Amino acid sequence: MPVIEFQNVSKRFRHTTGRQLLRTHILRWFGPAHHRTFDALRAVSFRMEEGESLAIVGANGAGKSTLLSLTAGLIKPDQGRVTVKGRVAALLDLGAGFHPDLTGAENLVLNAALLGLSRRRTKELFEQIVEFSGIRDSIDDPLRTYSNGMVMRLAFSVAIQADPDILLIDEVMAVGDTRFQEKCREALAAFRRAGKSLLFVSHSAPAVREMCRRALWIDQGALMMDGDVDAVLEAYEGRAVMKQPG
Amino acid sequence: MWNGDYLFVIRNLVEKDFKVRYRNMSLGVLWSLLNPLIMMSVLTFIFTKIFATRNAGPYFPLTVLCGLVPFNFFATAWVTGTISLQENAQLIKKVPVPREVFPIASVLSNCLHLLIQIALLLAAVAVFGRGVNLNWFWLPVIWALEILFVAGLALAFAPLNLYIRDIRYVVESANTVLFWLVPIFYSFTAIPARFRDLYQFNPVAALVLMMRNILIEGRPPLASTLSRLTFVSFAMLAVGLLIFGKLKQRFYEQL
Numbered sequence: 001m002p003v004i005e006f007q008n009v010s011k012r013f014r015h016t017t018g019r020q021l022l023r024t025h026i027l028r029w030f031g032p033a034h035h036r037t038f039d040a041l042r043a044v045s046f047r048m049e050e051g052e053s054l055a056i057v058g059a060n061g062a063g064k065s066t067l068l069s070l071t072a073g074l075i076k077p078d079q080g081r082v083t084v085k086g087r088v089a090a091l092l093d094l095g096a097g098f099h100p101d102l103t104g105a106e107n108l109v110l111n112a113a114l115l116g117l118s119r120r121r122t123k124e125l126f127e128q129i130v131e132f133s134g135i136r137d138s139i140d141d142p143l144r145t146y147s148n149g150m151v152m153r154l155a156f157s158v159a160i161q162a163d164p165d166i167l168l169i170d171e172v173m174a175v176g177d178t179r180f181q182e183k184c185r186e187a188l189a190a191f192r193r194a195g196k197s198l199l200f201v202s203h204s205a206p207a208v209r210e211m212c213r214r215a216l217w218i219d220q221g222a223l224m225m226d227g228d229v230d231a232v233l234e235a236y237e238g239r240a241v242m243k244q245p246g
Numbered sequence: 247m248w249n250g251d252y253l254f255v256i257r258n259l260v261e262k263d264f265k266v267r268y269r270n271m272s273l274g275v276l277w278s279l280l281n282p283l284i285m286m287s288v289l290t291f292i293f294t295k296i297f298a299t300r301n302a303g304p305y306f307p308l309t310v311l312c313g314l315v316p317f318n319f320f321a322t323a324w325v326t327g328t329i330s331l332q333e334n335a336q337l338i339k340k341v342p343v344p345r346e347v348f349p350i351a352s353v354l355s356n357c358l359h360l361l362i363q364i365a366l367l368l369a370a371v372a373v374f375g376r377g378v379n380l381n382w383f384w385l386p387v388i389w390a391l392e393i394l395f396v397a398g399l400a401l402a403f404a405p406l407n408l409y410i411r412d413i414r415y416v417v418e419s420a421n422t423v424l425f426w427l428v429p430i431f432y433s434f435t436a437i438p439a440r441f442r443d444l445y446q447f448n449p450v451a452a453l454v455l456m457m458r459n460i461l462i463e464g465r466p467p468l469a470s471t472l473s474r475l476t477f478v479s480f481a482m483l484a485v486g487l488l489i490f491g492k493l494k495q496r497f498y499e500q501l
Contacts, residue, residue: 013499022412072342073248075498087249088342096340101266113258114343116250 001085003166003197004048004071009080011041011066011221040066042221043080050086053198055208055229057236058218064201067218068092068168071199086165086197089115093170095151100144104135104154107143111158125161132187133157134180149176160187166197185210205233248342255343259351264358278362282318286311289431299432305462308374312457313430315363320396320450321421323356327400328407328417335501345494346487349400353393360389371461379464388456388467388475395449395479401486405493408500429454446471449478 014037041063048054056064069075070082072090097114098107108129112122130136133153135146143151153176159167167188176184188211192198202208208215208229215232217225219239225232271277290307293299303309330352331338331345338345364385371377407413428450429437437445445451452475456467 022410025410069339069498074339074342076495090340090342093336093340097337099262099266101269102262106262106265110258110262113251113255114337114341116248116343117254118251119254122254 001050002047002083003050003052003085004199005081005083006044006046006067006070007081007083009041009044009070009077009082010039011063011070011075012078013038013040039221041070041077041218044218044221044223045080046216046223046226048197048199050197051192051195052214053192053200053212055212055215056199056201056218057203057208057215057232058224062218063221064218065092065170066221068170068199068201071166072168084166087116088166088168089159089162089164090168091155091159091170092168094148095143095155098143098151098155101142103142104139104146104150105130108139108154108158111155112162115158115162115164117162129157129161132161132183134183149180152176153180156184160184160191164196166199167191168199170201171203205237208233248344250343252344252347255347256351256354259347260355260358263352263355267355275362278359279366282311282314282363282366285314289314293431299436303433305374305376308370308376308462309433309458310431311367311370312461313428313454315360315367316392316450316453316457317425317428317430318363319356319360320392320453321424322359323353323396324399324403324421325414325417326352326356327396328403329414330400331404331408331497332411332414332501338497339501345497346401346490349404349490350397353397353400357393364389367457367461376462376464379460381460381464381466384456384460384467388453388472391475391479392449392453395475395482398479398482398484398486401483401490405490405497408497409493424450427451434458446474447478449475449482452478 044063044067056067058064066075068090069092070077071084072088072092073084074090097111099110102110105126108126109122112125112129113119117125130139133139133156135150135153138146138150146154156176188198192211198211200208200211202211212229214227215225215229216223217232217236225235268275286307289310293310294306327349330348333352334348337343338348403413403417428448429445434442434445434455446455452471455471456475459465459467
């Protein structure tokens with residue numbers, strides 16, 4: 001049974017020149033409509049089965065993040081259909097929803113609530129999350145005193161301990177130190193063994209190879225290739241090399 | 247898709263606002279008391295010493311405070327509600343939490359501030375020798391209606407402010423105008439009779455009127471005023487939810 005299904009999904013963004021000011025709206029009523037558009041995704045279709053781990057590779061601006069945002073339900077497709085079954089936890093940005101003036105513990109609880117955990121569940125998991133993050137000594141310090149790596153530890157710990165059915169990860173793992181990365185890898189391996197699904201965006205070929213057997217390659221919003229991770233990486237990296245000047 | 251705990255999220259957002267606000271102020275809660283007291287003193291001075299009005303009465307400072315507290319709450323909650331989505335852009339673009347929680351939490355986070363001001367008002371009532379009466383039981387009812395009304399306004403204006411960022415300034419200007427159109431430093435009886443009915447449709451004015459009824463005159467709010475406030479509050483909430491629902495699909499693109 002597919003947990004994520006994209007059927008012919010397209011998404012187009014408007015290049016809004018600057019901010020949404022009254023001035024721009026008034027100009028738009030008088031002048032001809034002349035906003036440039038940008039096709040973030042063009043007619044992408046794929047299915048991800050339950051328990052599968054799928055990597056998405058592609059150059060910057062290829063549409064990988066748009067794909068994750070559509071999966072998380074942050075945006076709606078212009079055309080096509082996105083179907084997602086199960087509880088999703090999205091790690092799209094380091095520290096989205098974290099406030100620098102709150103302590104680590106307060107941020108932890110806020111983040112758990114935003115992910116959809118109940119008050120009781122948050123209380124039950126609190127110790128486990130702190131333990132996993134490995135930053136118990138600084139958990140009552142304000143977040144602005146944390147390094148990027150520590151914020152990432154906290155964010156990842158909440159998301160993985162929240163035990164979602166589907167985990168979306170956008171390129172955040174690179175921040176932690178080697179030891180914590182090792183811990184993340186183990187936790188993700190356990191997550192996959194538990195039959196959960198993982199959608200994973202990364203530029204690191206070794207990480208992609210380790211996590212996933214299947215990969216999608218996206219280029220300029222179009223799905224170029226969907227298949228075995230080695231074949232996809234080979235094609236993608238070959239293309240990347242060819243594109244370099246000289 | 248997101249089937250989490252709405253109340254828990256809202257509570258956490260409210261706590262966040264409160265902690266962040268008061269941790270960055272050395273005088274903390276004292277600011278909530280100082281502002282209305284200063285305004286009360288200034289307005290009392292002006293309208294009893296400079297523009298000495300005949301109908302000022304012995305409870306003039308109390309009358310003014312009954313106007314200032316509802317007005318301050320309304321004005322602040324309307325503005326913070328209006329900018330709530332813009333302020334939480336980071337979250338809206340990255341976390342699939344239902345968007346309605348942001349304006350609602352921002353209105354509610356003004357309520358702690360409000361409770362402090364109401365406590366101040368009740369203390370002032372005691373100082374002026376107007377004791378506790380049974381009609382105080384009406385206070386939670388009328389304030390709940392007012393909060394519903396502001397929540398409706400915030401739900402309507404927060405998405406509009408994403409599409410047109412100037413909305414925030416429109417709201418701020420409207421508040422300046424409203425300061426004069428709400429009976430803060432004048433009494434209801436000073437308003438010409440033909441405008442009085444219209445005034446009572448203004449939920450802030452209605453609240454001021456009822457606060458004075460209860461706290462100074464010691465009588466229950468008028469049924470006609472109460473029913474109008476109830477109607478306007480629920481209507482505003484419905485309109486707010488409708489506008490929010492229509493516009494929320496494209497928040498991401500507007501931020």
